[in-house]
Amino acid sequence: MSMSRIVYVNGAYVPEEEAKVSVFDRGFLMADAVYEVTSVLDGKLIDFEGHTARLRRSLSELEMPSPATDEELLAIHRELVARNGIHDGLVYLQVSRGAADRDFAYPDVPPTLVLFTQEKPQLVDSPLAARGMSVISIPDQRWKRRDIKTTQLLYPSMGKMMAKAAGADDAWMVEEGVVTEGTSNNAYIVTGNTLVTRQLGPEILSGITRTAVLRLAQEAQLRVEERPFTIEEAQSADEAFITSATTFVTPVVKIDGQGIGAGRPGPITQRLRELYIEEGRKAAI
Structure with a gap:
């Protein structure tokens, strides 16, 4: 049986089977969320600074608070790559506005932060x-x-x-x-x-x-x-x-x-x- 991926959800590293987000999360209800995908080659992150800069812009354009600093995001990315043994692949990051009772107006709640990895062994030799x-x-x-x-x-x-x-x-x-x-x-x-x-x-x-x-x-x-x-x-x-x-x-x-x-x-x-x-x-x- 293959090992379960470790994913990151709101401060915790958990097996993917245990990863949960509220049914009231606005990313689920309204696509009120932004994301980034960073490639991994040889176990290292490609263009990470560019992705975090674009993430900041997306959050700003939607008046959405940031869930973490760039340094914290880098640490999470590296931890996920290490825990999942990713040599070539990607790290997916998603920030939603958070969970609140359904309403079109923006709620004042903490954002939801989720990250996971995917293996892509043919990134280079595609x-x-x-x-x-x-x-x-x-x-x-x-x-x-x-x-x-x-x-x-x-x-x-x-x-x-x-x-x-x-x-x-x-x-x-x-x-x-x-x-x-x-x-x-x-x-x-x-x-x-x-x-x-x-x-x-x-x-x-x-x-x-x-x-x-x-x-x-x-x-x-x-x-x-x-x-x-x-x-x-x-x-x-x-x-x-x-x-x-x-x-x-x-x-x-x-x-x-x-x-x-x-x-x-x-x-x-x-x-x-x-x-x-x-x-x-x-x-x-």
Whole structure:
């Protein structure tokens, strides 16, 4: 029998079977919660400071109190990685506004803090990254504050199921004729020596991996344009890819059934993936 994971719930490390949150928790009742996912490589945390900074912003935008300091969160992450023997994987963190009788007005209660780990042995040697992924385009029907990393993930889940039904790996969302982002990732295209990705704003999430990859691209003498692009422009690009904390840099080789470039992972995408993993390992804590 496999060993139970140890998870963290409001100050206690407990076996996952014993982990409990109130049925009155607003994360459960109203998706009144934010989250972060930090990757683990070689037992160390990737881009941890970026994730905690974004967590602070999400909490601030929702007027939600912080349940712990950055130092305390780092200690909890490290303890969970150690207790669960995570070599490559992730740590999921969620903060909800807390438990109170159901009401639309914000209650004055302590927030709920939950963390758990997942093993992901193929984070680096990903078969999807090796073969490239296919995406379909779908309408972006999410709420208008996508810059806040909330747990309102039903439509992205529906998008992934649409992609699965179409025989694709994921979906890119389109609003007013241009791509916003993937269901759980930022979207990019490459034409010649130019990398294009949607500019930051309330329409998309400010990806932590995005920030690192754009810097690496500039250091590699690529021209970076932060602007909208269409599905048609993406289909005629030389390369396309996504970034996220759990996929790093992963090539997109087909959009709505049409091959991109040579129809296989391109050299710029592959190089950016290599650079990101290399730097991530060096800077991991």
